[in-house]
Amino acid sequence: MTRWAMVIDLRRCVGCQTCTAACRHANATPPGVQWRRVLDMEVGEYPNVKRAFVPVGCMHCDDPPCMEVCPSTATKKRADGIVTIDYDLCIGCAYCALACPYQARYRTDRAQFAYGEPTPSEEARLDPGRLGVATKCTFCAERLDAGVAAGKTPGVDPDATPACVNSCISQALQFGDIDDPQSNVSKLLAGHQHFRMHEELGTGPGVYYLWDRA
């Protein structure tokens, strides 16, 4: 079996938001919609302050609460673990957005553009099918599927890897098959201490955060 997962090294992330920009470029999301966000967490009080940059987005959970609540079956989970949304089925009730503990889902009711009027690029890439429905990170599933079909390895070959991972300047974001013990992500997890966001909720996130050596 294959289980696509993302591993994020919190020690490496510098909060540059390049992954956010790359995602927005790759997926043509409107202003305010960031399928890949980077949180800037500041902890403590001067002079004992620590800071962490935490990339977040859809966690592609093993047991996604968004899929359970979805009344239209628009949200589904593929055999390889990627959680998808069928824009033609979704009724835009936003129930999934409330069920998601990671605030990964968006609904945009009207076309929005960065400067009011659409730029030629925005006009060309506007997808009316994504208005009024839930949207979220797809792990760049189309790119991944095309890459796999071409015999490439996700997480290794850029043409089969999510845009955010490709763009990361510090290689904090890694992607691969967690069921393959020889994959890059499996090796990273084996060699580091890690956690998953809000693990106590039992959703089984497919995104792992590294925080120290094993």
Added chain:
Amino acid sequence: MNTTFGPKPWLQGSWDARAAANFIFGGAGTGVAVTAAFFVAPAPGWRVLLALALMLIAMGLGSVWLELGRAWRFMNVAFNPRTSWMTREAYASGVVFAFGAAAIVTSVPWLAWLCALAALVFVYCQSRMLRAAKGIPAWRVPALSPFLVATAMAEGAGLTVALAPALVGGTPRWAVGFFVLAVVARLATWLRYAGSLNGKVAPQAAAALAAVGTHVVVLGTLVPLCAFGVAVGFPAAAAVALTLGGLVALAAGWRAKFVVVRRAAYNQGFALPVLPVRGTR
């Protein structure tokens, strides 16, 4: 480390007052249907009350329909009865309207009973809808479900008791008894719900719930019980007292549900159980 680190929770913006109206009107409509079917029928006026119940439930569903991003795909809501409480709510509402309309047309009380039972299923589905929303700590606690069902009964019984003098020509004793029972049950379930949230919700959510808790205790419980006492002690003032008590109980329940759905619906934000250890590779 035992602490967690993360940005603070923020108020959900996905469901607004239109969604809250579904819980407000749907719950009250269910309560009216149950009271009318089991505690008013076959006295005159029960069909009017049942029609009012259906109207309230329809208003709630119509309100939430207005919130859909793709409103004309509303039939797709029926596709996931296997796991979605929203789908189950939709199915239950269909049964409510079918039996309710049949009861009103035929004047057969047992059809009203079936309508009321379906309405109970409907409001239970509503309560489980909130519980299934794992992203909102104030909703996902199991103790919320009994409160939503109990307040639906208190609101509906309160509205029935308030309208009974005009619609039924008097206030049926059993309906009054059910009203008192429902009000007390609502208080008990609220206290259990509020107690179960201790430390689990954002401070802003806790403050909103604490404020509305006062309304539930004072307006939603004490005032209706005082009204009942007045009705027992001074029969001449019974109609006025029960009308007042019923409407106050209704208002308290609506206020509580609005606060739960809109004002206390903070997510849990993000939190790191540990901070990254820098300087290592």
